[in-house]
Amino acid sequence: MDTSVALVAGSSRGLGLLVARELLDRGHAVALCARDRAEVDRAAQLLARHGTVRPYVCDVGSRHEVDALVARVEQDLGPVDVLVSVAGVIQVGPAESMTHEHFEEAVATMLWGPVHLAWAVLPGMRSRGRGRIGTVTSIGGKVAAPHLLPYATAKFGAVGFTEGLAAELAGTGVSATTVVPGLMRTGSHERAMFTGDQAAEYAWFAPAATLPLLSMDAERAARRIVDGVLRGRAHVVLTPLAKVGMRVHGLMPSTTVHVMGLVNRVLPGAPVPAESATVPGHRADRLLGSEAIRAVATLGSRAAERFNQRWARR
Template identity: 50%
Template sequence: MARSSLDRLDGGVALVTGSSRGLGLLIARELGRQGCPVMLCARDGDELERAESMLREEGADVRSLVCDVNDARAAQRLVKATEAAFGRLDIVVNNAGVIQVGPLDAMTEADFRDAMETMYFAPLRLVLAAVPGMRERGGGRIVTISSLGGRIPAPHLLPYVGAKFATAGLSQGLRAELAADKISVTTVIPGLMRTGSHVAAEFSGQAEREYAWFASAAGFPVLSMDGERAARAIVRAAARRRPELVLTPVGKVAVRLHGLAPATTTRALTVAARWLPVSGEEPEHNMPGRQAARSLGSAAVNRITALNDRAARRFNQPV
């Protein structure tokens, strides 16, 4: 049966931030498979080159630009580069992010500012840069990757949680403001996904113990979702101009429960926080996940994270 025009992206030109690895790479790949030319961007030039080669080998029409989205000039550079390469920009996917894991007293103000710059102000600047061209062309699509942590305040993730709450609010407000311009805004609320994010996350406090719980949860099959399936669902939601997409069965249940009984979920989170590690006498600060895994050296944790480790290697995040 032929697809409805609402289900097609019709070869629209896409820009995906944080697209050299993990979920961003998978979204870019799925957009390419839907016939969309794609501009990739990320900070690491080597990773970006590998990602571009990977997608080109699959037949995607893709370009890339090395940039740090936290740079105030990056948004204009990205929009201009995309329009120069492909002639237009129809789809913006704000995916770039940082994950900082640890207790509050192991965090600094700079951690919170970095999270807000990357996951709130950078998406805002990119939207402000892209919207005028979308208006001129009669419409467009914006996809915001928020998080379950942007609805439910998970402990030991406060910089991430604060930024994702702000991002979700921005995205929902943009949908209301831009609807008259035929620009749809889709807010994505993913739960845990097997994309290899645990190796790129940063861990503070007792870094090895923080890594152990976070990596185990992120890779556990019942709790987490296959990254490729998540990317397909995100692109499908963008094509259909859906206002919101909540991913993973656990995530859907958690969002509904929190909406119906916020006090109950808050009590459950309070109990969970008491089981998580304290800072320790000599707390680490922002230890990369790869280093924390090697330092922990736990065969049990390695068995639990095996699926996610495999995903990390497949999606351009060497373990």
């Protein structure tokens, strides 16, 4: 029996790396893709003992790069049976400090990326009468949290795309799964980009992305994601907070928006003038210089080390 081929976009680190590992452990040959050659090669080395893995460089925001990627994967490994789109960017800061470029990057990666990838693999899946497509969205694609506006904009689009795709694929043998996770301990606070008052934004985001009561163990999340995608489920919702948030917003959307407005009032304000540089988490951490926040974020920092999230020292 031929080995099933899986393509995991955004798999050089974090959740994507863990999803790829889970698929390898279940006997799939896995194609990794990311924008950074050094990172995706390092990920392939970390995963090599788990099975057949190939690294590729691709910007999923580019239709032409995605088409070329899928052609290379199918030439090297065979037809793509499973696609999981995980690639993402997180920009943290008040709306006043967000630029058009922030929105363009978020939408290109987290909305156009899943569209480009799905459209590249769907013709083959349809012709074979089988296939699994999973798109990792976010609770931020169901409930728009403050200080994450470009992220929420792209994720809301990804939710609509994947839910609509699932309906249109009904009865074809191909499924589309909308994955809606809450916060997960992947070390993402070290890779997120911070604008506005960068240090103050990092001070709230790092604990939120790390504390056990607020975030989920990433390895358990990866197992549940792969389970849901391979079974062809329409939705996989992770973390109790995500489930509660979706239900409350569905029943009382105006109340949810009001609550988010109250949350916004306690988050850091925009500097004057509002324009400021955008810096990665490890630089925001240095700007903050808080040993207390570093201690609170210990679990997340350990996850960053384990899941290839640490910035290379250059």
